[in-house]
Amino acid sequence: MEALLPPSLASLKEALERLPGIGPRSALRLIQAFLRKPELLQSVLGSLQQVQTSVRMCRRCGFWAESDGGLCIICTDAGREEPVLCVVKEPSDILAIERSQAFRGQYHVLGGVLDPLSGVQEKDLRLKELWQRIRTEGYEEVVLALGTSPEAETTTYYIARHLADWPGRITRFASGIPVGSDLEYVDPLTLSRSLRERQPIHV
């Protein structure tokens, strides 16, 4: 079927398929939409170019920032005073936590988790930057919110171990039972951890 496509479309299809979440079928659908509506193609092209020239990694936390000053909107927000640093894996995790509107501290994007099988080592993560920030930015607590995969668990342990002598609190997100769900539908691993890390009720 590929042989039927003009070479430039075949190469676009190949490029699109390398994007996360895009398979052969959705690649073709995108191509079809681009060709049917040239203005759509134009606006996507423009946005991509804009992103390429002006979006940078925030030089402090690693979230997305527009180039001026090199800091992101969270790092420049004077209202975020809680002396807590929340360590996440990817910038998109920040968006997820922010949606909850429950956190008023700072973030640090690690850029991944330890994964020897995929060749991800300590030096590939923003760990040096993390140690530096913890030493100099006056936090009272570091929250590790990396997830519950074996790789995330191990990275959490690794960071906590490295910070063993740091005087502040080191915590991680509680493994929880989804709000509104019955206990019988919660998987037993989550349940056993929730039980092990149970919390006193403050009244």
Add this chain to the structure above:
Amino acid sequence: MKQIYGLVQVRALELRDFRRYEHALLEFPTEGVAFVGPNAAGKTSFLEALHKVALLRGFGKEEEMVRWGKRGYRLRVRLSTGTAEVSYEQGKGTRVVWEGEAITPLARWIGRIPVVLLRPGDSEWIEGPAAVRRRWADRLLSQVSSTYLGTLMQYERALAQRNALLGQPDSTPALLDSWEALLVETGPFLQRMRLQLAPLLEDSLRTFYGCFGPEKIHLHYKTTVDPSPEAWRKAWSHLRPKEVHVGRTLIGPHLEDFQVQLGEQPARGYASEGQKKSLLIALKWAELQHLKGQQTFSPLLLLDDVGEKLDKPRLEALGQLTRLAGQTFVTDVEERRVREAFPELPIVRLPLMS
């Protein structure tokens, strides 16, 4: 997810592009069914389909299970409690939909339809390497405990990561410590579950094997290290240099074995052909009893071409297994033998496929 309660019985099975079947739809009575037909009639495909639906694994590789020239297959079962669809597609893997709801992660599905399987190659359980018995125990324990399955998956992933790290020149103690933290959280639990399983099965094995012979059966789980985080850490304090040298982890449930003894001798290498057959039938009895005891419903019993070469007492014993099963599915080339061993089972005759 809606829970399945009560007796699970397969009312109907539908195959699409599975093995050599483009489409097949079969309805089953409550007792189950015996598929009778010549070799290569496709009898085993139905058992394999049921096994895939229950445990998300067939008897061969996925590519072999897809009908020639197709990209995937679809299996639908109508149970007494609802309808499940298990499909496979190249590049996408397996998908389970229960009553219209996709099941994720797939591990949550295992154990919903407990299964006990006996196949011709199963004497490997006696004669084969330790890995065969570990896989067997993992399959049995995973059906009973989703915590076991979840823990096993975490353990295997952490183990692969630690081994990868051991093979790298920059494996610092801090990094090894971190992977070991997860291994000591998961490994001892797996060991304890297997240690508890052995005597339970040994008990029922002895009882049932008693019908065949006087030998006392011993089933013993042999560990490489005591099942406690402290013991693991202590072992690693000596072993690590060697592990770094060989590039793999030298303690843990991934290396351990169930030892089977008949009287004073190990079954492996010493059991006669007859003793092996008796032992395997007794083993299936023990598995059925274990699953039945742990679940709110009785397992499906799948017997694939095992009647052949069995004498009358063993054939009768095979028939006895159905008493513990919720529903039984048998394949055989000989109708007479099926009638003898499973008098209650309706027979489905399959012609040779062209």
